[in-house]
Amino acid sequence: MLPDIADLDREDELTPYRDLFVDNGTVYLNGNSLGKMPVHAIELMREVVEREWAHGLISSWYSKWLKRPQDIASKLAAFLGVSPDEIFIGDSTSINLYKLIFGALSYQKKRAEVLMDDLNFPTDYYVLKGILEESFVGHVQKTIASKDGVCGDEDGLVEAITENTALVFLSQVTYKSAFMYDMHRINQKAKEKGALVLWDLSHSVGSVPLDLQGSNTDLAVGCLYKYMNGGPGSPAFLYVRKDLQEKIINPIKAWFGHKNGFAFSPEFEPHAGIQKFAVGTPGMLSLSATEPGIDLMNQVGIHRLREKSIKLSEYFIGQFYDRLESLGYGLESPKETNKRGSHLTLSHEFSDKIYKALSHPQDSSKKPVVCDFRPPNLLRFGIAPIYISFHDIALCIGRLEEIILDQEYKNII
Numbered sequence: 001m002l003p004d005i006a007d008l009d010r011e012d013e014l015t016p017y018r019d020l021f022v023d024n025g026t027v028y029l030n031g032n033s034l035g036k037m038p039v040h041a042i043e044l045m046r047e048v049v050e051r052e053w054a055h056g057l058i059s060s061w062y063s064k065w066l067k068r069p070q071d072i073a074s075k076l077a078a079f080l081g082v083s084p085d086e087i088f089i090g091d092s093t094s095i096n097l098y099k100l101i102f103g104a105l106s107y108q109k110k111r112a113e114v115l116m117d118d119l120n121f122p123t124d125y126y127v128l129k130g131i132l133e134e135s136f137v138g139h140v141q142k143t144i145a146s147k148d149g150v151c152g153d154e155d156g157l158v159e160a161i162t163e164n165t166a167l168v169f170l171s172q173v174t175y176k177s178a179f180m181y182d183m184h185r186i187n188q189k190a191k192e193k194g195a196l197v198l199w200d201l202s203h204s205v206g207s208v209p210l211d212l213q214g215s216n217t218d219l220a221v222g223c224l225y226k227y228m229n230g231g232p233g234s235p236a237f238l239y240v241r242k243d244l245q246e247k248i249i250n251p252i253k254a255w256f257g258h259k260n261g262f263a264f265s266p267e268f269e270p271h272a273g274i275q276k277f278a279v280g281t282p283g284m285l286s287l288s289a290t291e292p293g294i295d296l297m298n299q300v301g302i303h304r305l306r307e308k309s310i311k312l313s314e315y316f317i318g319q320f321y322d323r324l325e326s327l328g329y330g331l332e333s334p335k336e337t338n339k340r341g342s343h344l345t346l347s348h349e350f351s352d353k354i355y356k357a358l359s360h361p362q363d364s365s366k367k368p369v370v371c372d373f374r375p376p377n378l379l380r381f382g383i384a385p386i387y388i389s390f391h392d393i394a395l396c397i398g399r400l401e402e403i404i405l406d407q408e409y410k411n412i413i
C-alpha cells in the first residue's frame with residue numbers, strides 16, 4: 001500500500017490496541033453497530049462461566065455478582081467524567097428510554113410538548129409514541145425537521161424550546177449521518193425555559209468527548225455494544241444528574257429498584273439515588289462481558305480516541321473527494337469535523353450491490369470490508385479508532401473505487 005499510510009500507522013500511539021481485539025479477518029467498519037470483541041473477554045467469560053456460574057452458583061451472587069453492576073458503572077462513570085452515583089448500567093437502551101421519558105413527563109406535569117427532530121433512531125420514536133398514547137394522552141410531539149436529512153436544524157430546535165416544552169429528546173450523534181448536536185447550547189436554552197433534555201448517547205459514547213456535568217445534562221441513555229465493545233445485546237446505561245434523582249420516578253417499580261428488595265416486603269419503596277432506576281435481576285453474563293471493553297476505552301481515554309477518529313475520518317473524506325465522488329458516490333455526513341461523530345455515510349445508486357461486493361468479494365484474495373447498508377441507498381462506515389488503522393481505510397477506499405471501475409457491482413444479483 002501507500003508508504004505514507006504505513007508511516008501513519010507506525011507513528012500512531014493507538015496502534016498497539018488493535019491487537020487487543022480479536023481479528024476476524026475483515027476490514028471491520030461496523031463498530032458503530034457492534035464493536036469488536038476484546039481478546040481479554042474470552043478469558044474473562046471462561047472464568048465467569050466455569051468458575052462463577054458452574055461452580056459458584058448461588059454463592060456467586062453474594063461473593064461477586066451483586067456488586068458488579070455498580071463496579072462496572074463506576075468504570076464507565078470514570079470514562080464519562082461523571083460521579084459513579086450518577087450512572088446505572090442494566091436493561092436495554094429502549095427500556096432505559098422508557099423509564100426516563102416517562103419519569104421526565106411525570107415530573108413536568110404542567111407541560112405537554114415533547115420536542116424532537118426527524119433524525120433519531122426508530123426505537124426512540126416508538127418508545128415515545130407508546131408512552132404518549134398509553135399514558136400521556138393529550139401530550140404532543142413536535143418535530144423540527146432537518147433541512148437536508150443530514151444535519152439537524154439546531155437553530156430551529158433552540159428557538160422551538162418554550163415554556164410549554166416538557167422534554168427535548170434527541171440523539172446527540174445521529175445514527176444515519178453522524179451529525180452531532182451541541183449539547184451545551186441545547187441544554188442551556190432548555191434550562192432557561194424550564195424544559196428537561198434527554199440525550200440518547202448510543203452513537204456518542206466512546207466516539208466523541210462528552211461533558212455531561214459541564215454541559216449541565218439532565219438525563220441520558222446509551223448503548224455499550226457499539227463503540228464501547230461490550231458485546232452483543234450488552235446492557236445499556238442511564239445517567240440522571242444527581243439533583244434530579246429524587247424528582248424523576250422510575251415507572252417500572254420492581255425489586256432491584258426497591259429500597260430493600262431482599263426484605264421481600266409487599267410494599268414498594270424506591271431506593272435512594274441512581275439505584276432506583278434498576279428493575280430486575282441483572283443479566284450477569286452479558287454485564288460481565290462489558291468490562292474488558294470499558295477498561296480498554298478507559299486506558300486510551302476519549303481525547304486520544306477522538307483525535308485519531310478525526311485523522312482517520314479526514315483521510316477518508318480526502319480520499320472520497322479525490323477518488324470516489326466522480327464515481328457517483330455522495331458524502332451524506334456533515335463535512336465540518338466539529339459537527340460529526342465517528343462514522344461516515346456515503347450514498348450511491350448501487351449501494352446495495354456495493355455493500356454485497358464489499359463484504360463478499362468474488363476474488364477471494366481480497367479482504368472483505370464490513371460496513372452497513374441502510375436502505376434505500378446509504379452505506380455507513382463506523383470508524384472505531386481503538387482498532388481501525390489508516391491501512392483499513394485505504395483498503396476500503398480502494399475497494400469502493402474498484403467495485404465501480406471494474407464494474408464488479410454488475411455481477412451482484
Ligand SMILES: *Cc1c(COP(=O)(O)O)cnc(C)c1O
Nearest residue numbers: 092093094121171175200202203
Ligand atoms: C443502537 C441504538 C439504540 C438501540 O436500542 P436497544 O434497546 O439496545 O436495541 C437506540 N437508540 C439509538 C440512538 C441507537 O443508536
